[in-house]
Amino acid sequence: MDHPDTFHRLIYELITAEHRSDAAREFAHYGGASDLVFFVLDREVGALITALGFPPTMPDASGWAKFVEDTAKSGSEAGALTYPLPGQTIHCLGRSTTRDAVVVFIGGEPRVDFIAQVIDVMPILRVLFQAEQAVLNANATTALARNATRQLRSQAASLEQARRMANSELIERHKAEEALRVNAAELERSNRDLQQFAGIVSHDLQEPLRMVSSYLGLIEMRYAPLLDDKAQEYIGLAISGSQRMSQLIKALLGYAQVGADERTMVPVPLEAVLIEAQGNLEARIVDTNASIQCTDLPSVKGDHVLLVQLFQNLLVNAIKFSRKGTAPVIRVTAVDQGSTWLISVADNGIGILPSDHSRIFGVFQRLHSRDAYEGCGIGLATCKRIMGRHGGHIAVASEVGVGSTFTLSFPKSGSW
Known part of the structure; x- marks a missing residue:
């Protein structure tokens, strides 16, 4: 039985590899096919084209175009296509869940479970590949626009030429605004796809x-x-x-x-947030004889659920990384700095080396082995993401063997 991590590793390599065609071929071999190619809708030309990193043209382009278009309409096609050279044909399977993305399995005998896995992650791959194509198109458009602007400026020897240049810049601004609107719509759709993918992961894994x-x-x-x-x-x-x-x-x-998720930001009292986070961790606090002390805390504009998750993650870390033989002591304080509230969560734990201060906020960043300390290496990355949603940031100051202090900076604009 294949290890599930193999599929995830190959997907990651397909997304990040410099030579994507080679990564796709290795991915196809894993699933029983000889090769595979992804096609995505290019909104600039209104047609399905190969995603970036795959061969830009295929032998017998018209035959491939018809096969891909039929797959996009029906969701499933099979047939012989010219590949890899003119005069050579090979059996292919086409699959699609939407009309703007198609995957073609070339040759071999792709496994049914592998095809199903690929179809499950196609919404994410489609968003990624279309975003790459959009960036490429935007860069090309920008390059052309800049070249045209330079030519106009070099010829601007009269008021009429200056007027034309101003009109051109106005047009470019309108294009940029339109591009921003389109990108915002794409981002919104990407968020919906992410939520859909989260549901797939939750159920299917x-x-x-x-x-x-x-x-x-x-x-x-x-x-x-x-x-x-x-x-x-x-x-x-x-x-x-x-x-x-x-x-x-x-x-x-x-x-x-x-x-x-779209979240409504409302005034949230941090004292209530801390109390709820402590309640969620009551068993762990009792088991470790942890002491949590706090001064008066303000209210900030935010999302109650996310803020509970933020403080709960910080408390868990403070308890988890306590010194052996020493009960955890955690102090939560607030300082009014005029335009911001600084909330500090200080502990008496094992501390963090200065060289690791920035690293700990990355996803999957662990400083210790799993045998020494439990966890997935995502807690502090989630804290950083939550602070970003609230327009603030998180920082750490620490001394090995003494403890760590995590500082949360909340903007006061819109705070109560």
């Missing part, structure tokens, strides 16, 4: 993981007397791995949804 974990637990419980120590160790590792993957998926969904 979480449910199988729960089933795997449950059945492994049943095997461990019912057949324990029949299993030797090594078999029981393997089952324990499998259960632990599925639980970690489930936690990772939930963390990624939380990270993605911070920026995907």
Whole structure:
């Protein structure tokens, strides 16, 4: 059985590889095909074209164009196409979920599960490939516009030429405004696609993981007397791995949804936020004998759910990275700095090296092994994303062996 991480790694390489055609070929081999090509709708020309990084032209262009167009309409096509050279044909499968993106599996015998996996991630790939094409088109348009402007300025020897130049600049501004409007619409659609993808991940990945974990637990419980120590160790590792993957998926969904949802910002009292976050962590606080102290906290304009998540992540980190033999002590304070509120969350934990201060806010950035400290490496990245949604920022000051202080800067404009 293929490891699920292989599919995700190949998708990542397909997205980021400098030579995308080579990455696509490796991806196709993994699924049983000889090669594959993605086509996306270019809104500038109103036609489906190969995505950036794939061959810009195909042999027998008209035959390929008809096959891709038929796939976009029907959702599924099969047939022989000319590839890779004129005079050579190969059996191909075309799949599509919308009319603006098509994937063609070339040759081989692509597995049914692989085709289904590719179709599941097509909404995300479509957004990425169309965004790349839009950037390329925008760069070309900008280059042409700049060249035209330079030519006009070089010929501007009269008032009439100056007037024409002003008109040209006005037109360019209108184009830029229109491009901004289109990009805003694309961003909104991308957010919808992200939410759709989050739903797919939640259902299609979480449910199988729960089933795997449950059945492994049943095997461990019912057949324990029949299993030797090594078999029981393997089952324990499998259960632990599925639980970690489930936690990772939930963390990624939380990270993605911070920026995907439309949220109404209202006055939120931070004292109530802190109380709720403490309540969510009551068992952990009692188990570790943690002490949480706070001064009077202000209200800020924000989203209550996101702010609870923000403080809960910071409290979890402070408790998790406490020094052995020392009960965690966490102090939450507020300072009025005129235009901003500075909220500090200070602990007496193990501290962070100066060289790691910026690194810790990245996704999947762990400073310690999983055996030493649990977690997915997404908590502080989510905090940074939440602060960005609130127009603020987060920073850290720390001394190894003494503790860390995370500072949250909330703008006062619109605060109460």
